[in-house]
Amino acid sequence: MTATEISKLVGVTRATVSNWRKRHEDFPKPVGGTEFRPVFDWNAVQAWLADRGQDATEAPILSLRTLLRSSLSSDDARALLAELKPSGSGWVSPGYTTTDASRVLKTLARAAETEGPRAALQAVADHAHGGEQNIALYRTPELVAALMAELLRPLGAGLVRVLDPACGGGSLLVAAAERGATELYGQDISEIQAALARLVVQADTEVDATIAAGDSLHDDAFPRLEVDAVLSSPPSLRDWAADRVHIDDPRWGYGTPGRTDSELAWVQHALAHLRPGGLAVLLLPAPVASKASGRRIRGSLLRAGALRAVINLPPRLPQLLWTRLNLQIWILEKPDPGAAVPDSVLLVDTAPAAGEAAQSGVGDAVDWPPVADTVLRVWSAFVEGRLGEAEEPNVSTVVRVVDLLDEEVDLTPGPRVRLAIDPGIVAGEADSALARLRARVAELAHASEAVGQVAPISGPAWRTATISDLASGGAVRILRAQPSRPAAGDEAPRPALTGRDIATGSPPSGTVRAEPGSPAVDIEIGDVLVPTVRAPRGHAFRIAGPDEAGIALGPNVQLVRTDPQRLDPWFVAGFIGGLDDGPVPGTTAIHAALHRTRIPLLPLAQQQRYGEAFRRVHQLRATLAEVGAAVDQIAEVVTTGLVAGALEPAASSALNEDISDRRGGSE
Numbered sequence: 001m002t003a004t005e006i007s008k009l010v011g012v013t014r015a016t017v018s019n020w021r022k023r024h025e026d027f028p029k030p031v032g033g034t035e036f037r038p039v040f041d042w043n044a045v046q047a048w049l050a051d052r053g054q055d056a057t058e059a060p061i062l063s064l065r066t067l068l069r070s071s072l073s074s075d076d077a078r079a080l081l082a083e084l085k086p087s088g089s090g091w092v093s094p095g096y097t098t099t100d101a102s103r104v105l106k107t108l109a110r111a112a113e114t115e116g117p118r119a120a121l122q123a124v125a126d127h128a129h130g131g132e133q134n135i136a137l138y139r140t141p142e143l144v145a146a147l148m149a150e151l152l153r154p155l156g157a158g159l160v161r162v163l164d165p166a167c168g169g170g171s172l173l174v175a176a177a178e179r180g181a182t183e184l185y186g187q188d189i190s191e192i193q194a195a196l197a198r199l200v201v202q203a204d205t206e207v208d209a210t211i212a213a214g215d216s217l218h219d220d221a222f223p224r225l226e227v228d229a230v231l232s233s234p235p236s237l238r239d240w241a242a243d244r245v246h247i248d249d250p251r252w253g254y255g256t257p258g259r260t261d262s263e264l265a266w267v268q269h270a271l272a273h274l275r276p277g278g279l280a281v282l283l284l285p286a287p288v289a290s291k292a293s294g295r296r297i298r299g300s301l302l303r304a305g306a307l308r309a310v311i312n313l314p315p316r317l318p319q320l321l322w323t324r325l326n327l328q329i330w331i332l333e334k335p336d337p338g339a340a341v342p343d344s345v346l347l348v349d350t351a352p353a354a355g356e357a358a359q360s361g362v363g364d365a366v367d368w369p370p371v372a373d374t375v376l377r378v379w380s381a382f383v384e385g386r387l388g389e390a391e392e393p394n395v396s397t398v399v400r401v402v403d404l405l406d407e408e409v410d411l412t413p414g415p416r417v418r419l420a421i422d423p424g425i426v427a428g429e430a431d432s433a434l435a436r437l438r439a440r441v442a443e444l445a446h447a448s449e450a451v452g453q454v455a456p457i458s459g460p461a462w463r464t465a466t467i468s469d470l471a472s473g474g475a476v477r478i479l480r481a482q483p484s485r486p487a488a489g490d491e492a493p494r495p496a497l498t499g500r501d502i503a504t505g506s507p508p509s510g511t512v513r514a515e516p517g518s519p520a521v522d523i524e525i526g527d528v529l530v531p532t533v534r535a536p537r538g539h540a541f542r543i544a545g546p547d548e549a550g551i552a553l554g555p556n557v558q559l560v561r562t563d564p565q566r567l568d569p570w571f572v573a574g575f576i577g578g579l580d581d582g583p584v585p586g587t588t589a590i591h592a593a594l595h596r597t598r599i600p601l602l603p604l605a606q607q608q609r610y611g612e613a614f615r616r617v618h619q620l621r622a623t624l625a626e627v628g629a630a631v632d633q634i635a636e637v638v639t640t641g642l643v644a645g646a647l648e649p650a651a652s653s654a655l656n657e658d659i660s661d662r663r664g665g666s667e
Contacts, residue, residue, distance in 0.1 A: 001042040001066050002033070032069075042066050060111040061119055067107050068127040071100040077128035080104065081195045084124075086117075086203060117203035122169065125196040140171040140233040140283065144313075147372045148281045149175035151331055152229050154383045155279060161185070161227040163273050165216035166234040166266070170197030170209070176231055177205035184209035187221045217265055218244055222273070230270040233283035236325070237262035254300035263288040264297045267332065271306060274334035282332070285325040286312065289411040298409045301332070302401045305341040308333050309382065311348040311375055312413045314366050328413075331379070345404065346382040347413035348375060348396040393425055426641040433634035440627045447620040454613065462600035467560065467576075470599060475566045478595070479521050479559040481512060481552070494520060499531035499556025502542045505625065510554035521553035528560040528573045529553075530594055540577040543569055543618075558594055567599075571607040574614025575599050 003017045021027050028045050030038035068077060080101055083093040090109025093101060104124075112120035140148075149172070152159050160183055162176040167186030177184060184207055188194045194213040201209040212221035217240060240262035247256065251272040257265040263284045270280035288294060289310055301307040309331040335341065353367075353374040378396040381389035387398050397417050404411065470476045481496070493511035501509050512520050523529070527544040542548070553559055560576070562569050576597055602610070641647030 001040050001045065001062070001069075002037060003040070005062050005065070006040065006042075006045055039069065060107070060114045061123055064104070064107045064111045064120060064123050065127070067104055068124065071104060072127065074128055074130050076100075077124055078192055081121075081124050081128055081192060081199075084121075084195070084199055086199075112203075118169075118200050121196055121199050121203070125169070125192050128192045139169050142171060142175075143368050143372070144233075144283065145171045145175040145231075146178075147375060148172060148231055148283065148329060149179045150372070150376055151281045151329070151379060152176070152179065152231070152279055153376075153380065155228055159228050162229045162231060163222065163225065163227045163270075164230070164232045165220075165269055165273070166232050167197045167211065168193050168233070170200040170211075172231040172233065173197065173201050173209055174204045176229065177201065177207050181229070182207060183227075185222055185225060185227065186211045187214060187216045189213070189215050217262075217269060220269075225273055226275045226278075227273055228275060228278050230273055230278075230280035230282070232266065232270060232280075234263070234266040236285050240265055254304065254306070255297040257297065258293045261288075261291070261294050261297070264294050267301070267330065268297075271332055271334055274332075276334050276336040277339075278334045280330075280332040280334075282330045284328050284330055286328050286412070287325070288330075289328060289413075290408070292408070295407075295409040298411060299405055302345065302404055302409070303341075304335050305343075305401075306332050306335055307345060307411075308342065309346040309348065309379060310411045310413055311379075312350055314351050314371060329375075343401050344387070344398050345401060345411070346379065346390060346396060347399055347411070347416050348378055349413045349417040350374060350395075351414075352394050423641075423646040426637065426646040429637045430634065430641060430647065433630065433637050437627070437630040437634055440623065440630045444620070444623045444627050447616065447623045450616045451613075451620050453616075462602070464598040464600050466595065467572075467597045467599065468595040470567070475563050476572070477559075477561045479553065479561065481521055481554055481557065494552045496520070496552040496554030497523065497529065497548060497557060498554040501554070502529055502531040502557065505622075507547070508551050508554070512552045512554055521559065523548045523551050523553055523559065524561065525549045526562070526564065526569045528562070528569055528576060530558045530560065530576055532556045532558060541573045543573055543615075560594075566604070568604065568607040568611040570611030570615045571602075572599055574610065574617075577614070577618075 003021075004014055007014045007017045026048065028040050028048055031041045033039035072080065079095075080093050083095040085092055085094070090112070091105050093105065108120050108124065111123065157180070159176070159180050162173065162181040162183070163185045164170075164172045164176075165187050167173055167188050170186065173184045173186050184201060184205075186194070186197050186201075186209055188197065188211075191213040194211050198209060198211040201207055201211075214221050239259050240257070242257060242259045242261075242265070245252070245256070249256075251268050254268055254271075255264075257268070266284075267280075267282060270282060274280060289298075298307075307330065309329075311329040311331070313327045313329065315326050331346075333342075350371045353370045374392075374395060378390045378392060381387070382398065391397050395417065396413075399416055465473075467476060467478065471478050493513050495508045496510040496512040497508040498510040501507065523544045525544055525546065525548075527548075529542045529544060529548070530540070560572060562572055576594065638647065642649075
């Protein structure tokens, strides 16, 4: 068993297991694996944990992996998988009846019952492939597979026979069966994946799929098969051995793909297996839409009416992180000789539907349901001839084929979707952005006037005390959040304000889990919140208001809570804010600097006057940031509108005079 699996069973982090190994000489030694990925004897680890009061409940799927690793070689697992069949009581393997295989079959049945047959079978396939490093080989995420299958809706009851020529573990065939297909065919270059697909489809759908092993592009297992639909997420190959194919192969009716254009080979392979009017939905890397080497074939597909839609998926979609490439869904239709050739193509960019985080390619904040709903909505409108509804500003556009047949034949949706903007909507957005800018500028002028209400100081020098001294005297309390640990039971995380939230002026984005004896720190109105992590021009503090009250204190934040009868919070925060002017090399320096900050010892009424002045300075900075955001917004809206042809400069005489003056006069 690996250290990762041990951590999952015990409910600790991977780092905790690593620390156990370093700190405890009696921790079981590795019995296999490598220096960087050791494998341990699970029985020995269990005994070691029991001596220290740790309870580890063994999950069936991990028991299966442990048993496979200790009992069967990869070759044995491959042979077992090839012979495996479902039975009324679980699984049987008629041609592989060793004692070890019998134990594996029993454990497999238990894992399939608790965690599903797909997960259990995948564990066997992973071991047959050589270990966890190959997990998810060729696997299409279920959410994406479901969307691809839903795009076959136009076939209606005509969706009976489906082929996946690069079927992997069978996810797309399962999705097709769930939408009514009853004849399923698949092929995969990996014998292990082909065996897995056969078992997964049968276990999940009770359909006996016809699955073959082999290279579909060079050794098609179904050369004369004609299907209603092709669903596939084929591998992208740097060199698909184009020199091995026959020049007169009927599949290459749109042009022979070059050595690096395997995607266009898969596209034509799919079209060759479709009946007239049948649909192919393929998941392809985005560069296939624009690569110079493929422009001739793309042009042929367009002229024949075979390509119906290109759909950009959101960048860094979490379910697709097994590839570094952005991906597209291509929808193709086998031309019907008796039907009119389509003269338009649907282009869709799903980034706006996925949310702002997805558009920036940061994190895993893609909201998938709106993406799927948007794609299905505009695709249904397109195929039903409701072209006005198929075009949604900043999301989708219907482009005439003749407009795509230029020198590049670039089918990338993004640029053309951005050009398909409603002028009325853009003009309205520009007016709203300008109104917001004017309002913020007025607020900035008012804030700057308020800040200017100061006078030279007179009188004796201040007596001061450090924050640390004030804390010792009970005038303030300094609090920090406890380090977060794994939750026990059904304990739910609480929203928390982090240091980065304060530095960037953002709402709470973190979470914490309270533990017995170590409760979370609740923020109260008037608390001074100081980040220990700063943005380059970040905020030095935040005074908690109603929006922060009751939120938990998160990581990288120091909380200064004043006694309201002795200290004004804005007064204290203003002097803490002086920290932002000096270099701060790290969180330790910020923490120490806070404790050393000197606060004048003034009467409360005088503190409140200073506090109000500090509040006005803080408001001035906040208003300036809002003005900057409003400027950015109107600049983006107007620039986009001008570039997309949705807006034009007003033909006012005043504007023309201004332009003429800047150019040095006019004739």
